[in-house]
Amino acid sequence: MTVPRSTLRLQFHKGFTFDDALAHVEYFAALGVSHLYASPVTTAEPGSRHGYDTVDYTQVSAECGGEAGLKRLVEKLREHGMGLIVDVVPNHMGVGGSSNAWWLDILEWGRHSAYARHFDIDWHSPDPALRGKVLMPCLGAQYGNELAAGRIELHFAAQTGRFYVSYGPHVGPICPIDYASILQSAERADLNALAERFQGLTTQPADQPRAAEAGELLREFVAQNGRSAIEIALANYAPGEPVTRERLHRLLERQHFRLAWWRTASDEVNWRRFFDISTLAGVRVERPEVFDAVHALPLRLYAEGLIDGVRIDHVDGLAEPREYCQRLRQRLNDLREGEPYVVVEKILGRGEPLRGDWPVHGTTGYDFMTDVGALLHDPAGAEPLAATWAELSGRSASFAAEAMLARRKILAENLAAELDRAARALHRIARDSITTRDFTFTALRRVLTELTVHFPVYRIYPQNGLRTEADNFYFNQALAGAKQTLSPADHAVLEQVDAWLGGVADDPTPARPAGNAQPGSNSMSFNYAGSSRRTAQTLFSQLTAPVAAKAVEDTACYRYGRLLSRNEVGSDPGEFALSVEQFHAANLERARRFPHAMLATATHDHKRGEDVRARLAVLSEIAHDWSATLRAWSTLNAPQRRTLDASASSLDHDWAPGPAAEAMLYQTLVGCWPPQLSPDDEAGVKQLAERVAQWQLKALREAKLRTSWLAPDEVYEHACRDFVFDILAPQRRDGFLRELSALVARISRAGAINSLQQTVLRLASPGVPDLYQGTELWDFSLVDPDNRRPVDFAQRRAWLVETPPSDFLPDWRSGRVKLGIVQRLLALRAHLPALLSEGAYVPLAVKGKQAAHVVAFARRHGNAWAVIIVTHLALGLLELDEGNDLPLVDAAQWDDTAVKIPSELTSRALFDWMSTAAPKVEDHGVLYLRDVLATMPVAVLVEDGVPRG
Known part of the structure; x- marks a missing residue:
């Protein structure tokens, strides 16, 4: 069995290991799932709670139980006729701290590292200070201040014989060509003799083995003679005194990394990141040797029969998703008989098809999640709720307008370096031809900005340098939007950029003599216009995808509050409702094209639990009543607002949390109020307040209005937190708390019906239903880390019984009826597998x-x-x-x-x-x-x- 009947997603980390999962396999089997669906099992940053910051692709995570633990789990699964799907992360690696050997080698040897081409690094930055270097934006304050404060120090690792600088958990290896000067600074004959072994070294690969031999001699010297001599050398680079601090600074300036304040990353980072996260570096998996290194473990696990398939994380971050999927599928097919199960994490716009030439079973289910979520909403509520939102918040009633503002902000403040890099790729093409050499970098950047902010989906997928008809459907929308907002003086540049980004076929003639070739942005020199255009197309695609994710999911969805049940990963909050006929049409299309795609209603990335969204959707049925309630609650809680310094904000209010954040807070409280919570339960209400305050902090920073991750306003944040605890304080039990619980009571039954409706639709629609850990009972979680709290599987196991779910409807608030439905329908899928799968x-x-x-x-x-x-x-x-x-x-x-x-x-x-x-x-x-x-x-x-x- 390779294609699952159903999957159950588990998040592995040191607090929930393979052996912890093994202890519940009997429950998973009794529930009726056919496959566990694991978060990444490769070695991640120490203490990682999610596994997406891989630091070693070759080893199963020891924190999760290692390969032995994984094999024990699989053995137990096989005993129950079950399988395992694993999450593969080919797009990026964790590069914070000191655990990634590939990255550390790059920091040590620069462009001559054996791994220099494993990552998307621009070694030819226009900034002279970064040429041949990697920006290391990890400092908590400006470089000079941190150096003077003594937080950047030179160390010696006795166990490896290597020098390195440290800043907190971050490590920068010193290149061995500088070891001689460090050792000689001690002015000791024994160290001078060792220094001679490092004299004349270069960074060339041929010299690196000699450096390793010399380092081994240094290690042995310290092992035999102690650290005293080395400590003398280190003291000469101590940051505490001006003279030695200057010597340390000069040493750092010679390295292949440049330590920098973390805020510089958005403007200056010269390597591809995962979105705007500067501890996750993009991997060049399109290179065959990198593909092999990244996939060696999952391919071996598949060959050995330990796993049945893979889930590909963030496929849109890859240079060539189509070629990647084809290569992966072929490699899996060659390893063993049977059909490997392959799904991709892909966000699809409404009407955007998953490309048919990707040999995968479908997506991980965000498209179904938005379909069923929109189905739960009454379209009649769209306009009145939008009008109320605009009136209360002072913001646009249109999500599209909010998203456009967010896109511009993300490009200007979070992904400016990525925008510059893509514009430079176009500028190099322009300079290669006498007909376009007068197109300036600034003009090209303007054009690229407008194309990006108007791009309606994640990216294009050109073939042989040409956009497909499907690509043009979306690219032309961006083109039209850019033409409207650009000056007519830029229209000629826009037309040319359209051509370079796949609008016309490549020119096969050499763009310039080979001897004058300019270095490409992907660390390679290109002699042909076609190759340069493909590079520009890749960089454009690797720009539009993170802009869409950061602007829509991680910004606009936290700014726009018509109804938060539609603000979900993979959804367009501008699309309020889906008719029954439209839902049927989507299911028919899925059955026709990808009948084994995953069907999800909850994921490790969701912003609100599936039952939070189901309950909030009910408000669409009482739009006018809810609008009146919002106004009443705003008046009722006005005394609890915190006055702020209006001069410190560009917003039109001087109080916390502000009208938009307050309206979103009320929706959140309505949505996540536990079904059995009484307003008189002080401990329970306080626990809820803690969870909501945690959500609120993240929501405020993601919105990037009064506060943000880049520039936190702690005074405002504390005032917002105080507001939450004040309106939920025990003394409000006869006021706001009573009204809140009464509103929840009014809509909870309809919310429960919505929940049971979407549960049945997920389990009975065409595709492979996916169950996120613990959501077989009510899931009133909020965004991570709230949705990754420990799950009481023992309770769920105790509640599994062979009786109809209707027996538990009277006790519906416990969620046991939902568990019964899941169990019953999974049993039906097992009994008649072809009926619901085919x-x-x-x-x-x-x-x-x-x-x-x-x-x-x-x-x-x-x-x-x-x-x-x-x-x-x-x-x-x-x-x-x-x-x-x-x-x-x-x-x-x-x-x-x-x-x-x-x-x-x-x-x-x-x-x-x-x-x-x-x-x-x-x-x-x-x-x-x-x-x-x-x-x-x-x-x-x-x-x-x-x-x-």
Whole structure:
């Protein structure tokens, strides 16, 4: 078995190891998942909680249990007929601290390091201070201040015989060509003799073995004679005195790295980062030797049968995603029989197809997450909620306008160095031709800026230097936007940039004589215009992708608050709702093109738990009431606001948290208020306040308005935190806390129906349903690290029983009914695997008085059928039955509403896997909802004779 029936995502780290997972394998098997889906298992930075900061691609993480622990886990999984999918991170490595041997070698030997071409480093920076060097932006303050403060020190590692400088956890190896001067500074005969062994060294690869031999002699000397002589040499570079500090500075200036204040990275970094994170360096996996080094471990694990497939992290960061996927798939195919399961983490815009020439099974499920999330929203709420948001916040009602501002800010402040690098690549092309040499760097940068800010999706994927028709659909939108905002004087430059970025075929003639070739931005010299254009296209794609991610997901989504349930990774908050017909169309397309793509509703990256979003979606059904509530709460809590120095802010308010942040805070509280929390529970409310305050700090900094990660305003942040704790203080139990809990109580039942609806849709739609750790019960988590808290698997195991989920509906606040639905539908997928993994998707017509409140479809494979029916937009129907405390529409409310059943099923007996119901198909081929949804808000109907628990 290679293609999973279902997956369960686990986040491994030193607090949750392979052996910890092994202890719960029986539970995972009983739940019904076929594969565990692991976070990266390679060695990451010490203490990493996520594993995406890989420092050694060749070793399984010792903190997670090492390869022996991984094998124990896999052995246990195999005993239960289960498999393992692992997360592979080919785009970047962790380069903070002192754990990445590849990066340290580069810092030591510069462009002559054996790993110099493993990373995207521009060794030919226009800044003379960075030519041949790597910017090391790790200092907490300006270089001169940190040097004078004694925080940058020279050390000697006795176990390796090497000199290095340290700054906190960061290490910069000293190049061995400087060892002679360091040793000679001690003015000792024994060290002078050792210094001679380092004389005449160069950084050339041929000299590096000699340096290693000399370093071994130095190590042996210290081992035999102690450190006293070395300490004399180190004292001559101590930062405490002006003379020795100047000597240390001159030594640092000769190294292949340049220590710098961390804030300089956005403007000056000369290597590709993961987004704007200066501790994650981009890897050139497009180079065959780098591909082999990066994938040696997962390929071996696959060859040995330990894993069944891979999830590729951030595929859009790679130079050539198509070629990468093709190479990876071919390598996996060559290793063993069977079909390897391969999915890619890819954010798709609405209507953007995953490219068909990528040999993968699909995406990791963000596209499904936004589809089902939008389905839960009432489109009637879009305009009134947008108007209320604009009125209260003073910001635009349009998310597109907010995103445009964010894109410009990210380009100007966070990714300016990346923009410069892409513009330089275009400028080099311009200089290569007499017809374009007068296009200035500044003009090209202006044009590139406008193309980037108007680019509607993550990136383009040219083939042989030419954009495809699919690329042009989006590139032309950016082109039109750029043309509108640029001066007419720049239109000729824009037209030429359009051509260079794949609008016309490459010119195969030499751009300049080979002897005059200019160094390319990817550490190579190019003699042909085509190669230079491909480099520019790659840099453009590696610019638009992080700009989209940082501007939309990590900025605008924290600024725009029409309804936070639509502000999710992979979603466009400007798209408020999806009709039932549109949802069916998306499922039909997925079934046709990528029937084994992952289906997710929660991930390790989500901004709000799936049940937070499901509850908040209910507010779209009462848009006017919610708008009035927001205004009332704003007035009620006005006394708790903190007055600030208005002169310190460019915003039009002088109080914390400010109108936009306050409105978002209320939504967050409504969304994540635990179902069983009472406003009188002081400890429980305080615990909630701590979680929300943690979320708020991250949200405020990501918004980059009054405060940010680059320039934190701690006075404002503390004032916002105080506001949270004040409005949730015990003395508010008869005021705001009572009103908050009352609003939550009003919408919670409808929110629970939304949650059960999206759970069933995920488990029954075309694709491979993915379950994020712990979300089989209610998931009211917020953004990480809140969504990565420890999971009580023992409780979940104890709650697994072979009874219908309807038995637990009366106790719906515990979440056990959700667990029952997950268990039941995974059992159905195991019992009839072809039905839900390969079966046709058949939308079903609904008629009658409440037809707008139903989603129905069937899955068919051969003679086997399943009919799926879920309650939709339920709040209005629930409120017609005031005495009901269940998340269940009273049967009488359905009136004549019925689902039209395929003719093949009219003579068959159907039974509900969600309850004990056996609704009758009427003679005219319909199922009445008053029968189907009498005991549960969702139903999955199959024929009699199927094992049901």
